[in-house]
Amino acid sequence: MAGIYIHIPFCVKKCLYCDFVSDCGTKEDMSRYQHALQREILNTPVNEKADTVFFGGGTPSVYPAGYTAALLELFRQKNVLSDNCEITIEVNPGTVDREKLMVYRKAGINRLSIGLQSADDIELKLLGRIHDYDDFIKTYEEARAAGFENINIDLISAIPGQTVVSYENTLRKILDLSPEHISAYSLIVEEGTPLYERQEEYTFPDEEDEREMYYLTKRLLQENGYFRYEISNYAKKGYACRHNLKYWSRENYYGFGTAAASLVNPVRYTNITDRTKYIEADGDIKRIRAEATELSGQELIEEFMFLGLRKMEGVSVQEFKDKFHMPIEEIYGQVIEKAVDKGLLTRNLSQQTLCLTERGIDVSNVVMAEFLL
Numbered sequence: 001m002a003g004i005y006i007h008i009p010f011c012v013k014k015c016l017y018c019d020f021v022s023d024c025g026t027k028e029d030m031s032r033y034q035h036a037l038q039r040e041i042l043n044t045p046v047n048e049k050a051d052t053v054f055f056g057g058g059t060p061s062v063y064p065a066g067y068t069a070a071l072l073e074l075f076r077q078k079n080v081l082s083d084n085c086e087i088t089i090e091v092n093p094g095t096v097d098r099e100k101l102m103v104y105r106k107a108g109i110n111r112l113s114i115g116l117q118s119a120d121d122i123e124l125k126l127l128g129r130i131h132d133y134d135d136f137i138k139t140y141e142e143a144r145a146a147g148f149e150n151i152n153i154d155l156i157s158a159i160p161g162q163t164v165v166s167y168e169n170t171l172r173k174i175l176d177l178s179p180e181h182i183s184a185y186s187l188i189v190e191e192g193t194p195l196y197e198r199q200e201e202y203t204f205p206d207e208e209d210e211r212e213m214y215y216l217t218k219r220l221l222q223e224n225g226y227f228r229y230e231i232s233n234y235a236k237k238g239y240a241c242r243h244n245l246k247y248w249s250r251e252n253y254y255g256f257g258t259a260a261a262s263l264v265n266p267v268r269y270t271n272i273t274d275r276t277k278y279i280e281a282d283g284d285i286k287r288i289r290a291e292a293t294e295l296s297g298q299e300l301i302e303e304f305m306f307l308g309l310r311k312m313e314g315v316s317v318q319e320f321k322d323k324f325h326m327p328i329e330e331i332y333g334q335v336i337e338k339a340v341d342k343g344l345l346t347r348n349l350s351q352q353t354l355c356l357t358e359r360g361i362d363v364s365n366v367v368m369a370e371f372l373l
């Protein structure tokens with residue numbers, strides 16, 4: 001089944017490290033955006049059922065909850081949502097109250113992804129986040145009280161001023177809460193962000209500390225019953241994010257809103273990023289699309305490999321054969337041999353899969369680059 005992604009490009013304030021398509025918006029901006037979004041949804045053919053929906057952003061929780069519920073209703077009217085749909089919304093601490101959370105629940109949202117990033121208030125300030133740790137605790141407790149039983153917490157390591165000790169403190173505080181899912185990424189200083197422009201003013205953890213944070217994440221989370229199912233994602237059994245797995249497994253997904261991407265195999269679409277133009281397009285698909293690319297056979301194979309290898313279960317040799325009508329060795333025989341010899345890749349003979357070893361994960365970018373033809 002397919003996935004549905006809806007981009008809500010509004011935030012209370014721009015974080016210093018953020019290069020996502022988002023900015024602040026007035027109530028009027030949101031109302032006009034909602035209108036355009038509804039038109040896009042109505043005009044887009046979705047010829048298959050979806051079993052995941054993901055509201056991302058931006059900060060979807062600053063958007064009126066009634067709008068979010070109305071969008072889900074629209075998909076229901078189109079009869080595209082399956083019965084046991086995983087429906088996630090990204091939430092920032094301090095931007096939801098019980099009432100809003102109850103509207104989400106009533107609309108069928110059953111998974112929250114809370115952007116905490118750090119449990120240290122100084123680090124949060126440095127990132128330009130709008131909340132402190134207490135705001136997060138309040139949001140988390142409200143979410144549990146509202147009945148959410150599937151919660152992800154986003155964390156970032158390698159924040160300026162962060163130490164291994166403060167990062168461990170963040171991890172331990174989160175583990176005490178026992179969320180179902182934890183995403184732990186390393187901070188990337190993206191060009192064009194205020195953090196990038198002023199990076200010489202900050203002290204970043206050195207490479208050694210960064211590695212230690214990475215190993216600490218892996219060790220502590222696994223010791224506490226989380227299994228790693230993707231390079232940066234950990235979950236309790238049965239709680240891997242079904243929506244994100246679709247990206248790594250290259251299943252079809254339909255994106256709505258500014259900058260949203262879609263994959264309707266073998267074609268990839270991307271929407272325009274300019275919100276004003278998006279609103280003016282009023283659901284006219286031709287004007288909304290920035291790009292539509294039919295992926296070549298080679299691109300399909302490459303994506304299958306480098307996205308699939310992000311998953312800890314790796315890629316299935318049989319699936320490769322079924323999809324591309326040739327054994328994987330015919331194209332990648334030498335690359336695989338070399339990576340196996342170096343201890344970066346391993347063959348699981350019983351399940352007929354290829355996956356990265358611990359060492360391979362450490363240098364995953366280098367290994368994956370070998371799979372580009």
Ligand code: SF4
Nearest residue numbers: 011014015018057058
């Ligand atoms: S809340 Fe998220 S999307 Fe919004 S500015 Fe901060 S990092 Fe970017």
